[in-house]
Amino acid sequence: MKLTIHGAAQxxxxxxxxxxxxxxxxLIDCGLDYERDHNVQLNENFAFRPEEIDVVVLTHAHIDHSGNLPTLVRRGFNGQILxxxxxxxxxxxxxxxSVNIFMRKEQTSRKHNRKRPGQGRQPLYLQKHVMDTVDRFVTIGFNRPFRINGDIELTFIPVGHLLGAGAAVFKVNDNGTEKTIAFTGDIGRKNYPVLNDPQPLPPVDYLVCESTYGGRYxxxxxxxxxxxxxxxxxxxxxxxxxxIIPAFSIGRTQALVFSLNKIFSKGLLPPVKVFVDSPMASMATTVFRKHHSMLNGDAQDFYxxxxxxxxxxxxxxxxxxKDSRQVSNYFEPCIIISSAGMLEGGRIQDHLYNNIQNYYCTILFIGYCAKGTLGFRLLRGDPIVHIKDRDLAVYATIKKTDLFSAHGDHEDLIDTIKQQDSGKLKNIFLVHGETSSMQAxxxxxxxxxxxxxxxxxxLTYEF
Structure with a gap:
């Protein structure tokens, strides 16, 4: 049995x-590498031949885990995605x-390279490639062993973090010897709105574990x-x-809306108008409703x-x-929830453009903002920010909370690993984190x- 970490290594x-x-x-997960996002070819070129991959196992939907699947299909992969x-x-x-984002970037690139034909930024994949990818999905329930072939069995274990997220646990017959290995994907935190707590993993020989919040609480x-x-x-x-609350449309917005629902239903505050301005959030909420049985006990009781x-x-x-733009004409107190969470596109930019100089506006960040993004600059305290081709002074109040982070922190990650017997667990491979987090x-x-x-x-590890 061989393991090679082709992405999220350090x-x-x-x-x-x-x-x-x-x-x-x-192949377990096939995510977009944001650190290579400036260069399409770096995400396009794999360190292996896509046509030689027999099957893909996807732990959850987030783009850093799923976002390069259409490229894999476009480059020759023709198997199932479990x-x-x-x-x-x-x-x-x-x-x-993602296709829409690629197309917008291509248009911007062409606009900036009008005098240099052929220098525009080409999209990594198109809608056709996404639909070809979707056709390859084969769905499996949680805690139901699925035999991939005569020697390999797969079981998804719920780990919270996002609706449908599961650790991939493999039981392998390797030349007559049974070996087990688990890939955590991303591990959620306990008592998170809507989602169940992570379920303990069964005993395994090898564990590939995320480390996003290693060393942080x-x-x-x-x-x-x-x-x-x-x-x-x-x-x-x-x-x-x-x-104004910038929030990712899938996962974060549903957790936020449910939390607001509980606050207002308890009468903790007078009624306040709430706008959710994100078509994708509406579609994602439909998926949450469809899979209502997978929501946590708190959500079930509320329902x-x-x-x-x-x-x-x-x-x-x-x-x-049109209705989104009309929100600017709503002059009563209100809450506006819109994407994207880091402010790098989406309708949130219109709301910021119209309110960043409003002394009576508060912007509450409920998620991580990567270095270089507009959200990062606001959290850093920049007095002037560039939005939609204009430099605007920041008069709005900027606040932040980490309580909506769907990632388990250092304590949660260590607790997950320590459910394994140190005498039987032969090796832990730490991925999906900064080097400092892994070291902690x-x-x-x-x-x-x-x-x-x-x-x-x-680098390939053999065991």
Whole structure:
């Protein structure tokens, strides 16, 4: 059995791991490498021959895990893509949105290179390639062993983080010897809105574990409801202003809407108008409703007592661009939830453009903003930011909370690993994190007798 880490090696994005059993090749995840996003060819060229991959196993829908699947298909992969049903449906939404992003970047590139024909930025893939990819999805339920072939069995174990996300656990007959290996994908946190807590993994011989929040801890002194109530009370009630919350359309927005629903249904605040301005968020919410049985006990109880978790009085889902623009003419206190979370495109830029110089506007960040993004610059405290070809002074109040992060922190990650017996777990491969995060986890695990490897990109490990 051989393992090669082709992506997310000593960095966060671009998850892509190759497991080879004899001549059979399994690719676990095929994500976009954001650090290579400036150069399409770097995401386009694989370190292996796509046509030689027998099957792909997808842990969850996020683009850093699924976003390069259409390229793999375009370059010759013709096998099945195994995942859960919600992962298949959410991946389709995200991959189609990626095509739109690619096309916008291509248009911008052509605009800037009018005098240099052929220098425009070509899209990595098109809608046709996404639909070809979607046709290859084969869905599997949680905790239901699926025999890939005579020697390999796959089971998805729920790990929270996102609807449908599952660790991929393989039981392998390797020349008459049974071996087990698990790939965590991304591990969620406990008591997260809508989603179930991560389920313990079965005992395995080898573990490929994410390390995004290694060495870091989430805030624990306040609950999500307490934090939101405090911010809304100040921004919308006491100051009679508006609260803008940039949020990713899939996962983060549903968690936020459910949290607001609970706050207003309990009467913790007077009614405030809430706009969800993201067509993709509306489509994703439909997927959440469809797979309602997969939501956590809190959401199930709420539904039984009060109805739809994602619908309440004064909540409006905005579809058309015309209606989106009309929000600027709504002068009563309100909450605007819009994507994208890092402010690098989407309708959120229109709302920022119209409100960044409004003293009675608060912008609440509920997710990570990568270095170089508009969100990063606002969080850094830049007094002037560039939005839609204009430099605008920042008069709005900027706030942040990490309580909506769907990633488990250092404690959650270590707890997940320590469910494994250190005497039986032969090796832990840390991926999907910065080197400092991996080292913090390695140091914590080493003292308890676990063997840890921080793998290099494209290096093959045989066991």
């Amino acid at each position: 960095q966060v994005t671009g998850s892509m791991h190759l497991l080879q059993v004899g001549q059979y090749k399994i 995942c859960t049903a919600p992962t298949a449906e959410l991946s389709e939404l995200l991959l189609l949105d 989430h805030t624990k002194d306040k609950t999500i409801e307490e934090t939101l109530t405090e911010v809304i009370d100040r921004a919308c009630i006491k100051e009679s202003g508006r609260l 039984q007592k009060l109805g739809d978790e994602f619908e309440f009085e004064n909540l409006t889902y905005i579809e058309s661009l 986890m390695a140091d914590a695990l080493d003292s308890d007798g676990y063997k840890v490897t921080i793998p290099e990109k494209d």
